[in-house]
Every structure is written in structure tokens, then in C-alpha cells.
Amino acid sequence: MTEEFKAEYTPGEEILRIDRFLGSRLEQVSRSxxxxxVKDGAVLVNGKPVKSSYKVENGDRIRLEIPDAVEPEIEAEPMALDILYEDSDIILINKPKGMVVHPAAGHYSGTLVNGLMAHCKNELSGINGVMRPGIVHRIDMDTTGVLIVCKNDKAHNAIAEQLKVHSITRKYYAIVHGVLKADTGTVNAPIGRHPVDRKKMSINEKNGKEAVTHYRVLQRFRRFTFVECQLETGRTHQIRVHMASIGHPLLGDQVYGPAKVPFSGLQGQTLHAGVLGIIHPSTGEYMEFTAPLPAYFEAILKKLETD
Incomplete structure (x- = not known):
């Protein structure tokens, strides 16, 4: 794939290095x-290769050759799955902490998809391609809880439409830093890719997409608060970004919160997808599924109660 750009800066705009310049225009490609x-000579500026330190000047013509991606063979792997519900259309999984939902660079085995391929055989929707069979939405690696997977394209389209119109019930449970004063609240702020760190999301008024999170206090502690967050939309890292934006990042979230985690052994954010409610794609009936808080989450709550 070939991409071509002409650098056009507005007065006062920051002059960017070549990697940051390309990253700002190719959100789907990682900075690394x-x-x-650039190092391999696949980036030409005015017809010549440059170093990563090159700063793009106004009027520069940039040509980038991106090699065609080769999708690896994804293999079925028998594994223990915590199945909450299953029929011929859908399967609901209680995803454990540390499990990646679908294969991607660096994670081609041990993912939920690998396990689903072994469990469901060929009964997974193909709309999202060979890397994400059955996957209509996902949750982060270190987020636990309910995830719906579709076994056929009809079910996939039906659930995808419910996600699009925000009719699915999704309630998450989290422990956040600080003590929330209000019992309930709503964060309504658009979320988009971070302007500098492309691996992060951020409140982005200019280029972000609508994002709405409703939160409710369940229990207050001396330095933390246990909350329920209900999603009206489903943007990447939505709860993590929204809660951090109001000064209450999630406990354990070293991306959007403090670098130092006050609980030893805690892996990633304390976030659990506890409730998922959908209209069944075949019966048309509303169904709601719940996943209990994982043991590590319960243990932290008990520790906070006695703190």
C-alpha cells in the first residue's frame, strides 16, 4: 500500500518529526x-530517504510504502471457558483477567478466539474476518466480565446494530482513586486518539466521537470509591478515560492513572463488565446476563473496608 502526503502547516502549528507526522495521519499504524x-527506507521525503529525527517542513512531499499485511494462521486451542449462556446464535463468556480477546500482533495464541474456535468449531460469524471470528465487541485484556460472541452472520448483524444504536445494557464495576462526592453523575465528553501517544485515547473535542458514561457510587472508602458505570456509548477505553478526566482514574490503571499501584500484584485496571443485556437476535426477547466480581476484585474491596 502506498500513501502520499504533502505537509501543510498552519501558522503556529508544531513542527513534527517524520514518525509523529505520519502517526497523526495514519491512526491505524503504530508509531513503532x-x-x-523510516529506518528501512520505506519513507521518502521529496524523493529521498530520511532519518527518524527528520522534522517535516512545510511543502514536503512524503511517500510511504507499507508492505501488504500477511494474516497468520490462527489455530484452535482447547481451553477452559467460563460460559454463562450458549445457544445456536450466541455464546456469552465471562472473560478472565489477562486474556486477550482476539489475535493481534504479539498475541496469536492463548486468546479467547483461539479457545472459541476449539469450542464452537466452525460455528462463528465471519464478518470480522479470520482474525476475529464471532467477535462483535471486545473488552480490554485486563478487564474481566461478560462478552457476547456471535455464531452466525445474522446474529452478528443484529447485535452490531444494537451496539450502533446504543440499545444494549452494559454495566461495569470499578474501583476509582479518590472519594466521589456526588452519588451519581454523567460524563459526556468525546473520545478520540491521543494527539501525541497514539496507543492512548483522550478527551478529544475536535476529532473525537460522542461518548457518554453514567456512574453511580456503590461504596465509599477512605481513599477510593467503588462505582457502577453504565455505558451509553462504547468507545475504546471509555470508562478509563472518562473517570480519569474527572480526577478519579481507575485503581491499577497505569496508562490513565498513577504509575505506582498501591496494591502489590494487581495487574491492570480494576474494571469488571458485570451486566450485559441484549435483544436476542432470533427470539426478539430481552435477555440479561451477569458475571460475579472476580476473586481479586472482592479481595481488594474487603481490604478497603478494613483499611
Whole structure:
């Protein structure tokens, strides 16, 4: 794939290095991969290769050659799955902490998809391609809880439409830093890719998409608060970004919160997808599924109660 750009800065705009310039225009490509392409000579500025330190000047013409992606063979792997519900259309999984939902760079085995391929055989929707069979939505690696997977394209389209119109019930449970004063609240702020760190999301008024999170206090502690967050939309890292934006990042979230985690052994954010409610794609009936808080989450709550 070939991409071509002409650098056009507005007065006062920051002059960017070549990797940051390309990253700002190719959100789907990681900065590290762009740096590799620059190093490999796949990026030409005014017809000549440049170093990663090159600062793009106004009027520069940039040509980038991105090699065609080769999708690896994804293999079925028998594994223990915590199945909450299953029929011929859908399967609901209680995803454990540390499990990646679908294969991607660096994670081609041990994912939920690998286990689903072994359990469901060929009965998974193919709309999202060979890397994400059956996957209509996902949750982060270190987020636990309910995830719906579709076994056929009819079910996939039906659930995808419910996600699009925000009719699905999704309630998450989290422990956040600080003590929330209000019992309930709503964060309504658009979320988009972070302007500098492309691996992060941020409140982005200019280029972000609508994002709405409703929260409710369940229990207050001396330095933390246990909350329920209900999603009206489903943006990447939505709860993590929204709660951090109001000064209450999630406990354990080293991306959007403090770098130091006050609980030893805690892996990632304390976030659990506890409730998922859908209209069944075949029967048309409303169904709601719940997943209990994982043991690590309960243990932290008990520790906070006695703190």
C-alpha cells in the first residue's frame, strides 16, 4: 500500500518529526512500526530517504510504502471457558483477567478466539474476518466480565446494530482513586486518539466521537470509591478515560492513572463488565446476563473496608 502526503502547516502549528507526522495521519499504524519503516527506507521525503529525527517542513512531499499485511494462521486451542449462556446464535463468556480477546500482533495464541474456535468449531460469524471470528465487541485484556460472541452472520448483524444504536445494557464495576462526592453523575465528553501517544485515547473535542458514561457510587472508602458505570456509548477505553478526566482514574490503571499501584500484584485496571443485556437476535426477547466480581476484585474491596 502506498500513501502520499504533502505537509501543510498552519501558522503556529508544531513542527513534527517524520514518525509523529505520519502517526497523526495514519491512526491505524503504530508509531513503532512507522519508525521501522523510516529506518528501512520505506519513507521518502521529496524523493529521498530520511532519518527518524527528520522534522517535516512545510511543502514536503512524503511517500510511504507499507508492505501488504500477511494474516497468520490462527489455530484452535482447547481451553477452559467460563460460559454463562450458549445457544445456536450466541455464546456469552465471562472473560478472565489477562486474556486477550482476539489475535493481534504479539498475541496469536492463548486468546479467547483461539479457545472459541476449539469450542464452537466452525460455528462463528465471519464478518470480522479470520482474525476475529464471532467477535462483535471486545473488552480490554485486563478487564474481566461478560462478552457476547456471535455464531452466525445474522446474529452478528443484529447485535452490531444494537451496539450502533446504543440499545444494549452494559454495566461495569470499578474501583476509582479518590472519594466521589456526588452519588451519581454523567460524563459526556468525546473520545478520540491521543494527539501525541497514539496507543492512548483522550478527551478529544475536535476529532473525537460522542461518548457518554453514567456512574453511580456503590461504596465509599477512605481513599477510593467503588462505582457502577453504565455505558451509553462504547468507545475504546471509555470508562478509563472518562473517570480519569474527572480526577478519579481507575485503581491499577497505569496508562490513565498513577504509575505506582498501591496494591502489590494487581495487574491492570480494576474494571469488571458485570451486566450485559441484549435483544436476542432470533427470539426478539430481552435477555440479561451477569458475571460475579472476580476473586481479586472482592479481595481488594474487603481490604478497603478494613483499611
Amino acid at each position: 512500526y512507522l519508525q521501522k519503516l
